[in-house]
Every structure is written in structure tokens, then in C-alpha cells.
Amino acid sequence: MYQYRHPHPSVTADIVIFTLQDEQLKLLLIKRAVEPYKGQWALPGGFVRMDEDLDAAARRELAEETGISGVYLEQLYTFGAVDRDPRERVITVAYYALIPSDRIVLQAATDADEAGWFAMDALPALAFDHPAIVDMARQRLVAKLDYSTIAFQFMPETFTLTELQRVYEAIRQEVLDKRNFRKWVLALDQIEETGEMKRDTASRPAKLYRVRDRERVDIIK
Amino acid sequence: MYQYRHPHPSVTADIVIFTLQDEQLKLLLIKRAVEPYKGQWALPGGFVRMDEDLDAAARRELAEETGISGVYLEQLYTFGAVDRDPRERVITVAYYALIPSDRIVLQAATDADEAGWFAMDALPALAFDHPAIVDMARQRLVAKLDYSTIAFQFMPETFTLTELQRVYEAIRQEVLDKRNFRKWVLALDQIEETGEMKRDTASRPAKLYRVRDRERVDIIK
Structure with missing residues (x-):
């Protein structure tokens, strides 16, 4: 057991993984195998380990879910509303990644039943505050189109x-x-x-x- | 004491508080009264409480240091390198705030010896990874000049x-x-x-x- 004088939050890294397939912007979702939101779709993510940097945590999650590394990954925003997770205080550092269309693969995710690519305009109901995270990632991507490659x-x-x-x-x-x-x-x-x-x-x-x-x-x- | 099955990081909110004074871009620094980096200048900030959102934590810190509320405040980036704090794993959600020049005041900060406004081109040595946080805040501000008011x-x-x-x-x-x-x-x-x-x-x-x-x-x- 780990003991602290003050209560501590948990910190996770969640990733919005975009690709383009069939001329559609799609993102990767996993179906949650455990509570809360068991059976619901969610962004891939997990706890940041004490011995890894935030970017490293996001890259590890990306590799675990897709087997892909070496792609564009950027920190998006940190979401920390008090009640965003029904279990405990969880602050999540959200990232987004862009996967070239010829590198789309899927591996069995360790904490998920299934994983799949969903078109942005046909997303299922998402767990937690993940709809807000997806919205922000999409806005960032569209904004960046104008002033970056x-x-x-x-x-x-x-x-x-x-x-x-x-x-x-x-x-x-x-x-x-x-x-x-x-x-x-x-x-x-x-x-x-x-x-x-x-x-x-x-x-x-x-x-x-x-x-x-x-x-x-x-x-x- | 609070007990957890896994080790947990601490989460802080640090703020880059900008103002304009004498036609110079300045930021607010506090001199640390406690270790680590005792006696060195640093960004104002503190631990996020378990019952407050991230933005609320940043607004509280801002009010405590300057007595100012109702100003522009935006989340900047989250810094979480494993060794950024010599004591323990501390992940900081950095914010930046813009203070109108006619509202500059300073209150005695609770955890600081002194506080003061420093011109961007004459900053003292800063504690922790605060130089990187200040750099990013300045870049964000300059970038936003072009496409916002x-x-x-x-x-x-x-x-x-x-x-x-x-x-x-x-x-x-x-x-x-x-x-x-x-x-x-x-x-x-x-x-x-x-x-x-x-x-x-x-x-x-x-x-x-x-x-x-x-x-x-x-x-x-």
C-alpha cells in the first residue's frame, strides 16, 4: 500500500487516434470490458506510470492499442472535472495522434473487449467526458489545417x-x-x-x- | 493518512500571469520560501484540491497571488516529466492569465517570501521546469496575436x-x-x-x- 498525508488524484493519458479511411475521418474506439461504463465505447487510454513521462504514457497506449509507433502525437488538453469519473478523482491528459491510412492495424487491447474505427459523423455513445475530448481534438485538427501541414x-x-x-x-x-x-x-x-x-x-x-x-x-x- | 494500492502523482496548477507595464510584457514571479529551490523565483501555483476543477484551482491561485478575478485565463499545457520535481512525482497543469495594466496589484502570497513583476527579457533564474513553461506561454501568446483579439x-x-x-x-x-x-x-x-x-x-x-x-x-x- 502507498500512503500519503493528503489525498491524491489518479492521472491517465487518453488518446484520440485519427485516421482517414474511405475518404472519411475516423477515430479508434475500444469497448470497455470493465466498470464503469462496461460495454460502452471509449477512447483508448490508461494510467500514467510513476516512472514514465506523459508523452511516453500516450505513446505506450498508442502502441498497445494499434501496434503503431513513430506517428504524429500531440498533447491536446487536460480534463480534470471533479466528477468526470464515478470511481475516484481522475485527471486525464488527452492526446491526439494521426495515423497514415496505410498503417491502420488493430491489436487486441488488453483492457478492451473490442476495438474499431468509427467515422466522426457516426460515433456511438461514448463513456466519461470523452465526447468533449473528441470535440476538442477535432476542432484542433481543423484549426491546424489552416496554418500547418x-x-x-x-x-x-x-x-x-x-x-x-x-x-x-x-x-x-x-x-x-x-x-x-x-x-x-x-x-x-x-x-x-x-x-x-x-x-x-x-x-x-x-x-x-x-x-x-x-x-x-x-x-x- | 490516505492509502492507495498503486503510487499516485501529485497534481499542481501553475500560472504564467502576464501584464503590460511601461510598454513591456511582464510576468509575475514569487520567491520560494520553502525547499526545494528555496529563495529562488518561480511561477505562482499550488496543489489542485480534490474537490476543485483544474480551472478553479488556477483561478484560486491567481486570486491568492494577485487578488484579481474575472480576467482571461487559459490552460496552456501539462508538464509531467518524471524528474521535474526533486521531491516526488508532480504533474503540473500550466495556465496563463492576462491582467489589464490598470488592475495590477500584489498581495502577500501565502507560500512566498516576495512577489514581483519581471520583464520577459530580464527574468531571473527560475525553479523547476518553469523556464520551459514560460517559453511556451510566450509562444502561445505571440501565436494568438495573429488570429485573435x-x-x-x-x-x-x-x-x-x-x-x-x-x-x-x-x-x-x-x-x-x-x-x-x-x-x-x-x-x-x-x-x-x-x-x-x-x-x-x-x-x-x-x-x-x-x-x-x-x-x-x-x-x-
Whole structure:
């Protein structure tokens, strides 16, 4: 047992894990196997260990749920309303992560019955204050579209400009002008031609691009 | 004594309290009266109580240190490196607050020897990871200048356009063009003429303005 002179809260890290699939913005949810909210969908997350930094806790949860590492992960906001967990005082440091569409996998999560990707506009009822966390993550993502190249994080290794445009459209939920989009995105100087073409039966061959430096998410000024 | 099956961290709220004084961006520091870092300057802050929300904890700390309430306060980021406090695991939810220049006061802080306002470019050595917290707060403030009316929060009840321009210049640390600044700031439609003039001996009479709705910090889109 651990003893303290004053009561202490628990601290968790929860992650909103976004991806783009079928031209839709989706997020990963797990079905809770234990009380409270047993059987309900929730964001993946867990307790921050005493010997790990907050970012490390979020990365560990991400890896446990998806097997994925090395993707874009950012702290979102800390939620700490007194009654947000019916059991005890739990303060959660929320993160969001962006997974490229070609790296979507799922592993059996240790504390969940099931896990699945849900389109943002068809989310099930969520446990705890997770609806508020998801809302804020989505707002942050949309806001960042305007002044950063954050959306590039969703792209697979190589992609066409049309595919990139579809990603922006899916997040913004609006149709963009093709010519303006191409001009804008090429002027950012963040993607480069691979020299290869994408050829499928449905459309004309299109140039394949790649992100110049995937580690870097540039702030557009 | 409080007993837990697993070890628990402590959670604090620390606040970067900004104001503008003598055309300089300043922040409030307290001199620590207790170990660790006894005698060193630090951000005001303290433990989050089990029965108060995070924002409430930050507002309480702000009121205790400055006697001020009802000002702009925003959560900044949560800092939780394992070794950021030599005593125990302490995770701190950092906030920043903006104090109008006509409301600067100081009260004796309960856990501090002294308190004082320091110009951003003349800060003393700070305890803990507080230099990183201050850096991030300053970056957030500068970034927000571009897409919000956040700087209006620093203004006293009434002010001239020149005084407002000095505030922007102090935060950005650059000189702005008078005509462009006036055009831009009036087009935002967030301030209005009071009908009064400011008359002092040093300069020509100038129109006094006020913020139309101080509670609202508009995002400029």
C-alpha cells in the first residue's frame, strides 16, 4: 500500500487516434470490458506510470492499442472535472495522434473487449467526458489545417494530389477547388514528386508525391 | 493518512500571469520560501484540491497571488516529466492569465517570501521546469496575436489607438506601421469610441476607445 498525508488524484493519458479511411475521418474506439461504463465505447487510454513521462504514457497506449509507433502525437488538453469519473478523482491528459491510412492495424487491447474505427459523423455513445475530448481534438485538427501541414501526416508513403485533396476535404467537410488546392499545396514546398505514376483502370495516370520530411510538421506563416 | 494500492502523482496548477507595464510584457514571479529551490523565483501555483476543477484551482491561485478575478485565463499545457520535481512525482497543469495594466496589484502570497513583476527579457533564474513553461506561454501568446483579439485583454478600461499599438509592439517585439495597424484593428470591429478624448501635455488629444465585449476573445478568421 502507498500512503500519503493528503489525498491524491489518479492521472491517465487518453488518446484520440485519427485516421482517414474511405475518404472519411475516423477515430479508434475500444469497448470497455470493465466498470464503469462496461460495454460502452471509449477512447483508448490508461494510467500514467510513476516512472514514465506523459508523452511516453500516450505513446505506450498508442502502441498497445494499434501496434503503431513513430506517428504524429500531440498533447491536446487536460480534463480534470471533479466528477468526470464515478470511481475516484481522475485527471486525464488527452492526446491526439494521426495515423497514415496505410498503417491502420488493430491489436487486441488488453483492457478492451473490442476495438474499431468509427467515422466522426457516426460515433456511438461514448463513456466519461470523452465526447468533449473528441470535440476538442477535432476542432484542433481543423484549426491546424489552416496554418500547418498537419494533414500530410495522414498520407501513405506515396499519394496523388487528388488523394491529398480528398483528405483536406474529408477533415474540413467541404469541397475544394482543384486548381487552387494544387497551387496552394505545391507552394508550401513540403511535398515532392517521386518520379512514379499511379496507374489504375478507373482514372488517368497521375503523378505520385511523397512528403519531403515526415517528422516535421511545419507551421505555415 | 490516505492509502492507495498503486503510487499516485501529485497534481499542481501553475500560472504564467502576464501584464503590460511601461510598454513591456511582464510576468509575475514569487520567491520560494520553502525547499526545494528555496529563495529562488518561480511561477505562482499550488496543489489542485480534490474537490476543485483544474480551472478553479488556477483561478484560486491567481486570486491568492494577485487578488484579481474575472480576467482571461487559459490552460496552456501539462508538464509531467518524471524528474521535474526533486521531491516526488508532480504533474503540473500550466495556465496563463492576462491582467489589464490598470488592475495590477500584489498581495502577500501565502507560500512566498516576495512577489514581483519581471520583464520577459530580464527574468531571473527560475525553479523547476518553469523556464520551459514560460517559453511556451510566450509562444502561445505571440501565436494568438495573429488570429485573435487576445491582446485586448491587456487594455485598461479606456485607451488610445497608440496605446493599443504599443501593446502589440511590446508582445511582438517589433515596430508596426501606424496607419496599417489602425486600419487592421478598426476593421476587426471589436473596439468602439467612448466619445471621450485623452488629453495630456505631451501629445495631441487622442480618441479614447474601449473593448466592445471584454468577455469574448474572438478568433479572427
